[in-house]
Amino acid sequence: MILPTTEVVSHLTADIKSDHLISPPTTTPPDPIDRLHGNYTNLSERFKLRNKCFKRQYAPLYAARLAAMRPMLEAVARNKWFDVPQVQLNDLQQNKTCVIIGTVFKQMQLKPNILRELSENVNLPPKPERKRYTHQSDVVFLEDETQRISLVGNIETHETITGTVICAKGKETAGGKFEVEEWSYCGLPAQLNSELTEPVSDDRYVAIISGISLGDPQYDPMPLQLFVDLVTGQLGSLKDQTFYSKVVRLIVAGDSLSKHTRDSTTAKQAKYLTTKTKAASISAAQELDDVLTQLVSCIFVDLMPGQFDPASFSLPQQPLHRCIFPQAAQYTSFQSVTNPYEADIDGISFLGTAGQNIHNIQQYTKMRDAVTIAETTLKCRHIAPTCPDTLGCYPYDEEDPFILRDCPHVYFVGNQKKFGAKMSEGDQGQKTLVVSVPKFFNSHQVVLVNLKDLSCFPVSVATLIGEDNVSMEKGGGVDSDEEGEDEEVLPDVNILPDDEEMGDME
Secondary structure (H helix, E strand, C coil), X not given: CCCCCCCCCCCCCCCCCHHHHCCCCCCCCCCCCCCCCCCEEECCHHHCCCCCCCCCCCXXXXXXXXXXXXXXXXXXXXXXXXXXXXXXXXXXXXXXXXEEEEEEEEECCCCCCHHHHHHHHCCCCCCCCCCCCCCCCCEEEEECCCCEEEEEECCCHHHCCCCCEEEEEEEECCCCCEEEXXXXXXXXXXXXXXXXXXXXXXXXXXXXXXXXXXXXXXXXXXXXXXXXXXXXXXXXXXXXXXXXXXXEXXXXXXCCECHXXXXXXXXXXXXXXXXXXXXHHXXXXXXXXXXXXXXXXXXXXXXXXXXXXXXXXXXXXXXXCHHHCCCHHHCCCEEECCECEEEEECCEEEEEECCHHHHHHHHHCCCCCHHHHHHHHHHCCECCCCCCCCCCECCCCCCCCCECCCCCCEEEEEEECCCEEEEEECCCCCEEEEEEEEEHHHHCEEEEEECCCCCEEEEECCCCCCCCCCCCCCXXXXXXXXXXXXXXXXXXXXXXXXXXXXXXXX
16 A cells, blocks of 8 residues: 655755765764753733632723823823823813823624524524624724713724724814814834844744644644654754754644534533533543643743633633643643733743734724734734723723733734734834734644744645645634635645745735
8 A cells, every 4th residue: 555645845955965865874973953942931920810800890991991001192192292282071172173082982783792692582583693793884982081972084983993092183073073183092112122132143933833723623633743843853854953953932822722622512411411422622632732742842832722722711811721731741841821921032022812812803893914903903002902892801900911011022913814924113113023823724834933133934834645635714713804705725835934935024
């Protein structure tokens, strides 16, 4: 029987003659290749829940957000419109130009509400599920501590985000609406090391992978195993092994398990009917433990929870319990972290999410590009502005941990449609690399970030096994395309990027 073949192509090995890969044994053992290491500090303490209390309402969270961000917006307004007075909404006067500061709220006709659930109880047909909830009748409001007012004029309804705090210049009309002339976010916060004077002298990389989706019926284990062998030095030529020995850390950015591991049918059945039923998440978690064990034996791994992982639904998601990974948890190189996750690696600050914040904004606006949305959350200084309106979060009462106090050097969002990267720059010299990490289940791509110069590129793992049978439509997360559009399929190319890919960063 002839087994299917697997083809792995590397631009590093392309110029090497075959006798360097297949050669007779020698008496001299090859020189060992040591993996580089980097200084590391976990900065996610503010996302960990200590005293949990779910009896509170969400009004204190909005009040804390506005109170914390009002001084920032007041400074922005003074800088942009120094001769225009700032007033609260209850002090507005008709046809008098002024600046107001408040929280954006969008009144959306199609937004899901409790009435849909109640309609099911009275045998009325519920509203159909939708990918997008935008409608031409949507209205934007701005509210502060006193009242709210409708915004019209120079503001795009379908590109505003509920929960963001903005300042707007304009005047109140006779109809009781505020006609906007200009408006602004806070802008990027201050950055501790904005000059990026090459904190490391040599190339060192942080790898980011997301959306492995173990447990999916269409899951193909070969690409993931090829990547594991590549990172651990069991695959490729000497140059390949030398290159991947410079990967100092791997971040798994959520959705390691597939949405198919959450069987809602079994959950609704009586216990005596499911006593002998094994949950799909158990076998998927065991498989994930096996994969992580191979990785943590050679490299530091930070595991973030995602939408379909066995973690809490609301943000910030707490670290996955170590008992789920009995093998990998024995290694000190394994770390289960929160979502969102923040860390300092060799002087470069990383901040990232598993992508729920981006997917939720895509559902309630007409913004589609993940990099653009991520950059917008940076400019409004809030990681998840739609919390708690349309995205679940913990009911904080005294502070909002999602507010950005410092500008990160790298801001990544996982489980996206495709790879994307952009260097976002602030008015005070801040520079942040914004990265969209594709779902590995669909794209077979992993992102590498160079700590030396913040260059960024995808690594694609190619396999010919079952290529025609793997569905590129499967996997977790929300589709980021317009309704009715065909999903873009990313081809499997090679395990290392071409020169064009390495330079494909705005």
